[in-house]
Amino acid sequence: PIEPLYIGGPVIKGFGRGSKVLGIPTANLAAHDFSAILSEHTSGVYFGWAGLSTRGVFKMVMSVGWNPYFDNTEKTIEPWLLHKFDEDFYGEELRLLVVGYIRPEANFPSLESLIARIHEDGKIAEKALDLPIYAAYKNSPCLASSL
Ligand code: ADP
Ligand code: MG
Numbered sequence: 001p002i003e004p005l006y007i008g009g010p011v012i013k014g015f016g017r018g019s020k021v022l023g024i025p026t027a028n029l030a031a032h033d034f035s036a037i038l039s040e041h042t043s044g045v046y047f048g049w050a051g052l053s054t055r056g057v058f059k060m061v062m063s064v065g066w067n068p069y070f071d072n073t074e075k076t077i078e079p080w081l082l083h084k085f086d087e088d089f090y091g092e093e094l095r096l097l098v099v100g101y102i103r104p105e106a107n108f109p110s111l112e113s114l115i116a117r118i119h120e121d122g123k124i125a126e127k128a129l130d131l132p133i134y135a136a137y138k139n140s141p142c143l144a145s146s147l
Contacts, residue, residue: 004048005041006142007034007077008095017070018078022115026063026078027094038064038075043105047125047134050081051095051143058083061118061125062098068107069114082122095143099134100125 007029014028027050031038043065050060062079066072079096102121108114128134137143 002046002099002101004137005037005098006096007037007098008093008142009033011090011092011094013090014076014078015070018080021111022118024080024115024118026080027089029077029079029094029096031075031077034077035075038077042101043075045102045105045121046098047100047102047121047128048096048098049129049138049140049143050079051097051145052081052089053093053095053145055085055089055092057138057143059126059129060096061102061121062096063105065105068105069111080118080122082126097137097140097143099137100128 009029011027012030014026018024018026041064045061045063047061049057051057059082060079061082062077064075064077066075102124108117
């Protein structure tokens, strides 16, 4: 377990790579808003809960880092919400409570192996978040809508 970490902000446009290249959409947050927090956290894959103001609270698995496969020059925060949405939600307020860590950032020899690993991370997050110690955070006031 890690010290729970709260970050929130509007969902911004990324490179559009998540859904198009990987089939895995990630709701990007502006990393420069959290640079202090991020510099203290090792790059890698985390899991937790995601609150969307008008939609509810969902499980999420999140990459924090440089996306070595894509050679990014900026650190990014990219949560994949483990829920099927019928529409995009750019601009909406997204609140994240990060409660656990899965693995360090890694490079992959192929897109297929990267995608497979992300799906495995998703399954790990799904299961872990059902454990009482992590499930309890779903009801955190910081995830609730301010509406
Ligand atoms: P971008 O590079 O702009 O982040 P993506 O291909 O990663 O584009 O797609 C992310 C967008 O897809 C999010 O900003 C959100 O509006 C939408 N979206 C739809 N379903 C999901 C989901 N399950 N998890 C995260 N984002 C989702
Ligand atoms: Mg994205």
